[in-house]
Amino acid sequence: MHIGTTLTNFIIETQRKFEGATGEFTGLLNDISVACKKISDLVNKGDLVGVLGTASTQNVQGEEQKKLDVITNEIFIEALAHNGHVAALASEEMDDVYHLPEDAPRGKYLVLFDPLDGSSNIDVNVSVGTIFSILKAPPGVRNPSKEDFLKPGTEQVAAGYCVYGPSTMMVLTTGTGTNMFTLDRDFGEFLLTHSNVQIPEDTQEFAINASNMRFWEQPVKRYIGECLEGKDGARDKDFNMRWIASMVAEVHRILTRGGVFMYPLDSKIQAKGQGGKLRLMYEANPMAFLIEQAGGACTTGRERMMTLSPDDIHQRVPVILGSRNEVDRVTGYHQE
Ligand SMILES: O=P(O)(O)OC[C@H]1O[C@](O)(COP(=O)(O)O)[C@@H](O)[C@@H]1O
Numbered sequence: 001m002h003i004g005t006t007l008t009n010f011i012i013e014t015q016r017k018f019e020g021a022t023g024e025f026t027g028l029l030n031d032i033s034v035a036c037k038k039i040s041d042l043v044n045k046g047d048l049v050g051v052l053g054t055a056s057t058q059n060v061q062g063e064e065q066k067k068l069d070v071i072t073n074e075i076f077i078e079a080l081a082h083n084g085h086v087a088a089l090a091s092e093e094m095d096d097v098y099h100l101p102e103d104a105p106r107g108k109y110l111v112l113f114d115p116l117d118g119s120s121n122i123d124v125n126v127s128v129g130t131i132f133s134i135l136k137a138p139p140g141v142r143n144p145s146k147e148d149f150l151k152p153g154t155e156q157v158a159a160g161y162c163v164y165g166p167s168t169m170m171v172l173t174t175g176t177g178t179n180m181f182t183l184d185r186d187f188g189e190f191l192l193t194h195s196n197v198q199i200p201e202d203t204q205e206f207a208i209n210a211s212n213m214r215f216w217e218q219p220v221k222r223y224i225g226e227c228l229e230g231k232d233g234a235r236d237k238d239f240n241m242r243w244i245a246s247m248v249a250e251v252h253r254i255l256t257r258g259g260v261f262m263y264p265l266d267s268k269i270q271a272k273g274q275g276g277k278l279r280l281m282y283e284a285n286p287m288a289f290l291i292e293q294a295g296g297a298c299t300t301g302r303e304r305m306m307t308l309s310p311d312d313i314h315q316r317v318p319v320i321l322g323s324r325n326e327v328d329r330v331t332g333y334h335q336e
């Protein structure tokens with residue numbers, strides 16, 4: 001597809017290949033892009049419209065909610081719940097599945113989302129984002145249950161994120177490559193700016209929250225230790241390090257120039273009774289889909305992310321993703 005085409009045209013073209021396509025998926029992607037444009041506008045205005053700071057509430061995971069966590073969640077619901085493209089929604093910010101209003105038409109998709117990822121960065125004006133994962137809804141079920149959402153990542157129909165950085169970009173896969181669209185604020189459209197993105201197989205850049213080093217498992221200590229030794233160690237090359245604390249921004253960097261991102265399991269996380277820091281269904285799986293479609297890899301250290309069978313919509317998992325050879329190496333260390 002030619003550079004500069006609109007997101008809507010891009011979706012229409014990809015849908016043309018599917019016999020029996022009804023336009024519902026195109027409509028859903030349009031709803032999502034409307035939500036992301038609204039969020040982009042708010043994030044951009046920031047303090048001018050009083051949306052920064054905390055909401056003085058906690059989400060289901062016991063995390064402090066920022067005002068924008070709450071507002072962006074509402075924007076997403078408002079944009080998706082009334083147009084007959086979805087059957088139910090699930091979000092980081094909502095305990096249970098969101099059932100549509102009784103009078104709202106039902107559609108054939110389920111959407112899981114993290115309305116504002118990296119929200120601890122919002123008050124310091126660093127990039128944040130929105131992540132979404134789209135699944136098929138069970139046919140004929142008016143109000144799908146939590147169990148209807150619990151599908152492995154390989155069942156995703158599409159996934160993407162929108163990063164609110166110096167420019168706002170939507171990154172999307174429908175299973176035929178990963179494509180990037182940049183928001184042209186003057187006429188309010190996402191335009192294709194990078195098609196069929198490919199992640200370099202090798203990298204000299206890693207991203208991890210190194211303040212957790214003493215809690216890491218041995219394979220992660222070994223991998224990062226070897227990166228830090230650089231030219232003097234087993235890897236025979238120097239590495240660079242980044243940590244933005246905004247997964248969307250880290251994944252965006254990796255899709256753009258390669259790298260490896262890790263939020264591994266550690267003893268501090270385990271002591272809280274959790275299986276990881278990041279959430280499988282609306283953080284790890286959609287990112288895994290985008291990364292694999294760009295030639296990269298994503299595992300938990302032990303298995304391929306997208307083959308996990310979820311047991312909860314808020315399930316947490318360890319995440320290792322990015323340049324294929326590095327992800328294979330860290331995953332290999334876990335198996336030795
Ligand atoms: O503060 P830490 O431990 O470095 O964690 C940062 C990670 O947490 C997250 O912010 C979690 O996402 P939320 O902001 O949606 O809770 C990731 O984007 C990021 O990679």
Ligand SMILES: [Mg+2]
Pocket residue numbers: 114116117118247283
């Ligand atoms: Mg998040």
Ligand SMILES: [Mg+2]
Pocket residue numbers: 069092114115116117118119
């Ligand atoms: Mg969030």
